[in-house]
């Protein structure tokens with residue numbers, strides 16, 4: 191059962207203050223190829239509770255492939271992915287669905303169902319995960335999720351009537367309505383104008399602070415990285431090339447790292 | 453159209469059909485979505501099927517009249533037109549119209565859902581998109597095309613009656629008697645049964661094309677287009693098979 195909005199746990203302390211941060215998502219030595227296209231080669235990364243980690247990589251470097259392996263939309267050729275203590279490559283359908291109810295995925299293209307209203311878009315995951323509530327509760331959850339993203343008035347609109355930034359917010363609301371423990375963002379600011387992009391980046395931070403969710407953010411937008419990342423992992427040639435805070439990576443002299451910050 | 457080699461395409465479709473039978477009859481059953489699809493698919497095609505049925509019946513009657521009159525066989529027109537409609541023209545014309553209308557809309561709908569990642573979004577929302585989208589639609593087309601065909605047959609027969617009355621006088625009772633007395637079990641049942649297969653083909657091919665649409669906007673158009681082309685072709689092939697089978701069974 192989801193907690194009521196009023197009784198939400200306070201955001202956990204910042205990861206730096208934790209003695210032994212709990213790992214909620216671990217990617218270990220993952221390999222994924224499509225024919226001769228070796229996209230991921232021995233990629234490893236860990237995500238701790240309450241932490242925002244950005245995976246930074248060029249377009250076509252396999253960022254979406256990585257995040258789709260995590261949620262089980264693609265199956266890695268080798269390696270292990272552990273989400274909330276469960277090995278996703280070994281789960282059956284039912285267990286996978288249960289796990290997915292605790293992991294929110296924000297698609298690069300938003301993937302809003304364009305035949306449904308915003309409200310039905312939000313209710314879809316709620317009902318499909320058998321988390322059906324009474325009507326009044328459902329309405330309250332929809333309202334809360336939309337208010338969290340600052341779009342309280344759009345419940346009866348169709349996705350086609352919304353702007354790009356609003357659609358991104360609705361898509362975020364659709365993942366927030368399940369109160370996930372982990373959020374996966376696939377290029378949350380790509381295709382948005384700089385101002386909207388900054389708003390979305392701030393929203394990502396707000397969500398982290400309000401609900402204490404851990405987030406894996408895929409991006410190549412440096413302003414988004416700077417605003418949202420507690421830690422940055424660099425995806426180059428299918429490997430985790432470097433890892434550290436934004437400031438640490440920026441200070442490194444390595445030209446392959448430096449080109450991202452230029 | 454058939455941008456892939458024929459055998460690869462056929463293999464892919466056979467595999468897709470196999471998945472339909474494996475997954476379609478195991479819970480969770482998407483009854484609500486299935487009923488909604490039946491409503492949409494049946495209702496959307498009603499006007500089109502009605503109009504084509506009416507014109508088909510009337511044209512057949514008006515065109516056969518001069519020839520039949522040469523042989524002094526005008527009284528045979530109802531029986532002849534009735535047989536033509538019920539055995540062949542009703543099922544095949546309705547199926548082709550259905551393929552054009554429903555096959556393309558399923559191909560385009562699932563294609564755009566694939567391209568915009570809505571199918572993946574369903575997958576991560578605790579829904580098996582194959583069951584929710586494909587199984588419901590295929591079952592709906594399989595069930596609705598026979599219903600629409602019966603309707604088109606009835607409208608075509610009525611149009612034929614109207615056509616007869618444009619040049620002469622026949623009572624509805626006499627006309628009905630004329631048609632029905634010539635109809636045998638072997639005329640009606642095989643023709644009815646094959647429409648289930650036509651409906652299945654339209655739904656399956658539309659879903660296959662949409663479900664496997666290529667990324668990008670052209671992928672959607674291509675899915676819609678090839679859904680119509682391939683399912684129309686398959687309808688003719690199935691029709692040929694049906695006539696061979698009924699022949700072997702001695703029903704022709």
Ligand SMILES: Nc1ncnc2c1ncn2[C@@H]1O[C@H](COP(=O)(O)OP(=O)(O)O)[C@@H](O)[C@H]1O
Pocket residue numbers: 224227229247248249250251252253254255256
């Ligand atoms: N389903 C797929 N089938 C084949 N190749 C794929 C598939 N998904 C991604 N790829 C390939 O993997 C590479 C990385 O893609 P992607 O992860 O989408 O890049 P990005 O880092 O921009 O998100 C690309 O070369 C792409 O062609």
Ligand SMILES: [Mg+2]
Pocket residue numbers: 253254255298376377
């Ligand atoms: Mg991507």
